Amino acid sequence: MNTYYVCALKILFILSFSQANVIKQNADSCQQILGDDVIREIWSYENVKDEILRYVTEGDFKGKTYDELAKFVDKFGARPSGTEVLENSIDYIIDLTRAENINDIVTEELEVPHWTRGEERITMLQPRVKNLAVLGLGRSVSTPPEGITAEVILINDFAQLESSKEEDIRGKIVIYNPVFTTYSDTVAYRTQGATRASAKGAIASLVRSVGPFSIDSPHTGLQTYGENVTQIPTAAITLEDTDLIKRIIDRGEKVILKIEMTSSLDTKISRNTIVDLKGTEKPDSLVIVSGHIDSWDVGQGAMDDGGGLFISWAAPVILKRLNLQPRRTIRSIFWTAEEFAYVGAYDYEKRHLDELQNINFIMESDEGTFAPLGLAVGGNQEARCIIAEILKLFESINATTLIEDDSPGSDIAIITKHGIPGASLYNDNERYFWFHHTEGDTMNVEDERDLDLGTALWTAVAYIVADISFDIPR
Amino acid sequence: MNTYYVCALKILFILSFSQANVIKQNADSCQQILGDDVIREIWSYENVKDEILRYVTEGDFKGKTYDELAKFVDKFGARPSGTEVLENSIDYIIDLTRAENINDIVTEELEVPHWTRGEERITMLQPRVKNLAVLGLGRSVSTPPEGITAEVILINDFAQLESSKEEDIRGKIVIYNPVFTTYSDTVAYRTQGATRASAKGAIASLVRSVGPFSIDSPHTGLQTYGENVTQIPTAAITLEDTDLIKRIIDRGEKVILKIEMTSSLDTKISRNTIVDLKGTEKPDSLVIVSGHIDSWDVGQGAMDDGGGLFISWAAPVILKRLNLQPRRTIRSIFWTAEEFAYVGAYDYEKRHLDELQNINFIMESDEGTFAPLGLAVGGNQEARCIIAEILKLFESINATTLIEDDSPGSDIAIITKHGIPGASLYNDNERYFWFHHTEGDTMNVEDERDLDLGTALWTAVAYIVADISFDIPR
CATH class of the missing domain: 3.40.630.10 (Zn peptidases)
Structure with missing residues (x-):
């Protein structure tokens, strides 16, 4: 038995002992309560x-x-x-x-949003032509019929967005590229991304899909426009395409996208359903x-x-x-x-x-x-x-x-x-x-x-x- | 130390001993060789x-x-x-x-196939309308402009196909639903599926994508038409959609699909590249x-x-x-x-x-x-x-x-x-x-x-x- 082994055993013993203690204390206090x-x-x-x-x-x-x-x-x-x-x-x-x-069983009627996805297409025009998998985000507005064609600026987090000069954002398509940590943290880029990009003058915003793994999988979800900002079209793209665009930009090249999206929004009546035993x-x-x-x-x-x-x-x-x-x-x-x-x-x-x-x-x-x-x-x-x-x-x-x-x-x-x-x-x-x-x-x-x-x-x-x-x- | 434990240790010992022996024999014989x-x-x-x-x-x-x-x-x-x-x-x-x-460095020119994917769409019409993710298979012919609309028959393996009555296949869309074992075994349903379905009178064939995992991911790949059969359109659909169709059929319902595919095929010149040191x-x-x-x-x-x-x-x-x-x-x-x-x-x-x-x-x-x-x-x-x-x-x-x-x-x-x-x-x-x-x-x-x-x-x-x-x- 070498020294390392003895040492590892000791550490294991201490760890398991202290963990067991915590559990036991919790259990004791619950028993008392x-x-x-x-x-x-x-x-x-x-x-x-x-x-x-x-x-x-x-x-x-x-x-x-x-x-x-x-x-x-x-x-x-x-x-x-x-x-x-x-x-x-x-x-x-x-x-x-x-x-x-x-x-x-009773149902309770209420008014609910009815957002309908239409046609959605994002095409990279520069440095080469490539279609991107896309899912527009809930409540997103449409693009103009001719689409939105603009240069991309990649933003890693809101701090970077806020510290960016307005002339670097104005007229651009913002792509958020946050690191996926937890859903509750990372989802802010989906829910608030369009509003915050718009406030800095962006004309559309895209978000790296909120998830840790992908097979060319865009993830949709709700976003909500804040008050007093121009409502800009917004969608999710895949991890793969976000990383592709990042690599291209990191090499000093310019990325130009064309975004075409249609959608409609009204309200309808739906129901909560309540079943009692x-x-x-x-x-x-x-x-x-x-x-x-x-x-x-x-x-x-x-x-x-x-x-x-x-x-x-x-x-x-x-x-x-x-x-x-x-x-x-x-x-x-x-x-x-x-x-x-x-x-x-x-x-x-x-x-x-x-x-x-x-x-x-x-x-x-x-x-x-x-x-x-x-x-x-x-x-x-x-x-x-x-x-x-x-x-x-x-x-x-x-x-x-x-x-x-x-x-x-x-x-x-x-x-x-x-x-x-x-x-x-x-x-x-x-x-x-x-x-x-x-x-x-x-x-x-x-x-x-x-x-x-x-x-x-x-x-x-x-x-x-x-x-x-x-x-x-x- | 209980009996089970002693026994498990013995088995482990015997296993590791015999495995070690095999390895040692191989090593010995290589050393000798x-x-x-x-x-x-x-x-x-x-x-x-x-x-x-x-x-x-x-x-x-x-x-x-x-x-x-x-x-x-x-x-x-x-x-x-x-x-x-x-x-x-x-x-x-x-x-x-x-x-x-x-x-x-030399390149050697040769003639290669040039198959081009056009528009591809598969829509389930019955029992409800749903778009299926699709990738046509290499060398697939197009559908007629109006598409192919027909009932689906699900086939688990070639044995089932061969033992099917021709009237059960004729005029239908065959969907192959093989269990993915190894690629080299399972890929036969992709490479030969259209030919074998056509020989039994099918008017199109689809294959469950050849892979073990999917996030709505169709897998394309080559297929080759045999001689003396009608060349029918053929494509891959996802594991998810294949399983969906299987569940629907297992419940006694009829599935009708509409397949629309275009493609073109000619030959071009390409090159092998040979770099020598x-x-x-x-x-x-x-x-x-x-x-x-x-x-x-x-x-x-x-x-x-x-x-x-x-x-x-x-x-x-x-x-x-x-x-x-x-x-x-x-x-x-x-x-x-x-x-x-x-x-x-x-x-x-x-x-x-x-x-x-x-x-x-x-x-x-x-x-x-x-x-x-x-x-x-x-x-x-x-x-x-x-x-x-x-x-x-x-x-x-x-x-x-x-x-x-x-x-x-x-x-x-x-x-x-x-x-x-x-x-x-x-x-x-x-x-x-x-x-x-x-x-x-x-x-x-x-x-x-x-x-x-x-x-x-x-x-x-x-x-x-x-x-x-x-x-x-x-």
Whole structure:
């Protein structure tokens, strides 16, 4: 045994010891916070959890989440806000729910943006002619009919933009080339890029697609024009083309692009869909599971957010089938127009403002339904301890991890900001942003077994929280 | 220590012991075959190998393969057979070589196919309207101007096609949906699919793209019409769309597609390019390194085969710069029209038939230039033992592996079938078929360090084989 080896062993020992200590301290403090009675009550649900898990992974529901999701997205494809196909898909999922003898369903109408992509083409004219893969960003205006032809200036970050001289930006096409760190950080170049470039005099702006990997894959998504700026056309291009343009410019050559884009924007009526499985003892107290039914206009919206939609659809269906009616009401919400900045969720907030405090716990899955690992939970320490203890029941499927997240989910952030505890599905979604808002968001991303496990976890957690004797503290 | 653990240890021990034995036997037999003198002579090249490795990975050549490849593919983009851009790229690489004071360059003209992709569109009309991503296959004929509209029949393999009743195929669009096993097996559905479907009366054929992973990525490639069949239009569609159509058909629904494709086919003159670094003692004896300069008409042809082209371009350049002139001639060949079935290589074979036996060893890199692992070697046991011993010199870069391959490379198979020993670059190309023949074959697939290592290995092996006192046995 050489010295290096001894040393490495020592370091490993110290590391594992100190890590074990942290975990133990957290566990100790949760044990103290919860007390033996609460922990015992949580563990009393082990049999119910097993029943749900068996039914979903081995019983009649095995493969059903995948199958129903596939039928749905194959039938409708993409379901953009404001379209007839979205409304038809809402009717379909309502019928699917009624077929399960769940009839406590209401829809709430609201006005949603209806942005329609027309023809889009970007051609590099200099230093050579090349077509670029492109997806215009949501709410982008059209170019003039003759297109926009201009030189490119490449901008790495907003600091560089702000410190640029206005004469270097004026009349140019800005291409943002940010390093992809996290989605929430990098997406600012997509959402605010056009407005900030326009303020400096740019006549169009493009953004390196917000994702870490590409096979010539542009990623669309929403952008919002600020007030008092000229609304300039804006689109996403691929990692590959952005890097190509960067290399060309770095060699001292000029890049000239021609952008031709058409689009239209108006508003339509859509609906949030609310499915209730009424509670036996506290029907006014709600445990909400949810996903959004709209998608971008590319791919099938299978991952974003078909998977989240269908595990949330499945929860009351499974409980109904198993005759497991909890004390509180399980409410499943299928949000509309999430992709246009939580339009459905804001409407729900406004409409139900007086009753928001009746929400005991709110869940949303909108970051993929890959293999479930646990939950990302927002709320106070006691709430997190309760959920952490519940997650211990899911050791057999390796879904015991609680991640602290002060604003889990997407739509439900509009609700949790009122101090209501909530959670999103924490899952093995490393490749989520490979497919997000691309033509590649299809059933090929989904896995039958992973969906079953997600459905089982989602349903069982919702049931336990809805049935347990105490409310989730806030 | 429990019983299971003891048992597992025993199994591991037995496995590692027997594996070690096999390796030792091979090594023993190579040692016996080669003899001490040969082994000693091979190891006498260790300093030269170090010099080349240092120069390429730390010295003036560091990053140069990547940079020159990037400049080349950024300037020309895709370089399809028969196009002016391909001929311009040949002129460019000749100039680049002359700039290195290497002037022993000849080009050999030959007739090549010039197939041009026009407009391509596939629309699913039933059960709903959806556009499919498409890439027509090389040599495909056009559809009639009004397109081809017909029902789809899905075929998993040729056995199923052959056993199908002709009335089930006649008038239909065949979609091949083979399981991707290896490229060489699965590609038959691309190359022969149209002919075999046509023979059964199909009016068009499509193939699930030949690759294991996709982000809505169609993969083009060559297909060849057989004699005495109607030439029907043929194209590749994505894994996602093939799976979608399969699910729809499996549900008992009918799929109707409309295919609109235009293309043209004629012949043009292109050139093989031959760069010689003349040997000091045996100038007629050749050690050939090679890659092909043409590419498909999508992406940049950076991976297929820009990387192989540039590590082969680099070999004589580096030896010239380092003043390392071997006994035999190092010949670098940039094959043309590989993508239309080795047209350049066949011309070389025909033109040099009388001198083929002067080729001592021939190498080609055409399966990616990811991190090099060693070489795939064709030839007799003694030839393989020599190369295996040479590869031992590359332990510091983990490129010591010899894979036995009776037909390494692509173009060079036309030469090695004459009994000439040869090798291709064995590299960490697990993702090669993610990008192969797609718009995603760009510089983003390439890595600077991996290209340096590939260049160093390629150059040093070529030098040693060209300089060593004995010929590679055959």
